[in-house]
Amino acid sequence: MTNASNARAASLAHLRSARLSVGDPIPLPLTMAAIFHAPGDATGFNQYGRFSNPNWQAVEEMLGHLEDAPCVAFPSGMGAISAVFFALLKSGDRILLPSDGYHTTRILADRFLGAFGVTCDVRPTSSFLDGGFDGYRLVFVESPSNPTLDICDIAAVAGGVHKSGGILVVDNTTMTPFGQRPLDLGADIVVAADTKAPNGHSDVLFGHVASRNAEVITAVADWRQTAGGIPGPFEAWLVHRGLETLELRFDRMCSSAEIIAPRLKAHPAIHSIRFPGLEGDPSHNLARAQMERFGFLISFVVASEDKAEDFINGCELMHAATSFGGVHTVAERRTRRGDAVPPGFVRLSVGCEPVEELWQSIKASLDRIIA
Structure with a gap:
């Protein structure tokens, strides 16, 4: 880094x-309150x-510290994306989305923004x-x-969008923020x-919006307060706890992925692989x-849907689960989620297990599907 x-x-x-004053708890206290003492x-x-x-x-302060920008917290990533769309767009606007990104973002635009007169294109x-x-x-x-795991030139896109008078949002x-800094780009x-x-730790849903534009932050925060798309105190407390170890976990996961990816590429069960x-x-x-x-995500293709499922389910140090980024290594056959990928396409999220033990478990499961 x-x-x-x-x-x-x-x-x-x-x-x-x-x-902190003398006697204050160093860990963040949990404040479970719907009302506060507010006289006058x-x-x-x-x-x-x-x-x-x-x-x-407290969690917005930590996220803002990492992003070097004000942040607004939400109860999920889609909650954050929805807030940006509904706070900043109006009838008659056109937006551009990635055709190969997270599919729920496109679903939100197609089903709901279109009903309000917002036109969506994909690329x-x-x-x-x-x-x-x-x-x-x-x-x-x-x-x-x-x-x-395709990539675009964020700085070049930002320059083109701004020249055309638009605003650029990066998921x-x-x-x-430890792996990529879109605001700096x-x-x-x-x-x-x-x-x-x-x-x-795969135990809470959460999301955030970050921007160095004060008008954007005000609009998104106002939308959250008015619409009620707020995170719970306990969920915020859990994320605050998780952020304290993010750098350690992220470094371990990325380093392990850099070791595992070339070994996967060389394995005869792998037909194709993507890892930046x-x-x-x-x-x-x-x-x-x-x-x-x-990053810690690796995508690859094996011979068939059945072999992909057998690989995932047969790996002792891997969970069959959607989502990614937790301490556990997880994998999923992404055609289950409607992505336009081959039947044997697997998205692997490398976790925090010791890398050599993790690789031996992955290799043993791959060896079985070509036996």
């Missing part, structure tokens, strides 16, 4: 220190649970610059894309599902330029 990333990681767990003019204080909560504020991540961005109020990219869920807004690596850290991967050179790490 860069020196700046190391500095952010070092200070992350100490953000509350300056406000309580402006600037907690008053009601839909308006604010100390646990939201592959690998050729996202083709065609320009004239006429788009909002452009949304996901790089690397989930699940195929950075797969990378976290010119994005106006970052959205992410902190359900994944930031929380890291592999030399020869179509995204490798761009990934080296715009990402601080190559």
Whole structure:
């Protein structure tokens, strides 16, 4: 990681220190409250649970520290994406989405934004610059894309979008601020599902919006308060706990993925593989330029649907599960989720297990499907 990333990681767990008095708990207390003592003019204080909560504020401070930008927390990643769409778009606007990114974002646009007069187009991540961005109020990219791990040049996209008068939103869920910094590359807004690596323990849904544009943050925060799309205090407390170890977990997961990916590529059961850290991967050179790490997701194809299921279910150190970014290694055959991928396509999320033991478990399961 860069020196700046190391500095952010070092200070992350100490953000509350300056406000502690003698005898205060060092871990963040859990504040389960819908109402607060608010006599007279309580402006600037907690008053009601839909308006604010100390646990939201603490986790937003941590996320803001990592993003180097104000953040607004939400009860899921899709909650964060929805807030951006509904707070910033109006009837008659056109938006551009990735055709190969997380499918629920496209479902939201097709089913709900269209009913309000917002037009949606899609474009592959690998050729996202083709065609320009004239006429788009909002452009949304996901790089690397989930699940195929294609990449686009975020800085170049940002320049094109801004030249055309639009705003650029980047879904950075797969990378976290320790792996990629879209705001530094010119994005106006970052959205992410902190359900994944930031929380890291697969026990809570959460999301956030980050932006250095004060008007965006105000609009998104106002939408959250009015619409009621708020995170729970306990969920915020869990994410706060998870963020304290994000740098450690993310480093372990990325380092393990860099070891495992070339071994997968060499295994005879693997027909094709995508991982930005592999030399020869179509995204490798761009990934080296715009990402601080190559991530912990690996996508590959085996011979058939049955062999993909047998591989996942037969691996002792792997869970068959959707989602990614937790301490457990998990994998999923993505055609189950409607992605346009081959039947034997597997998305592997490398966890925190010791890498050599994890690889031996993966190899043994792959060996079985070619036996």
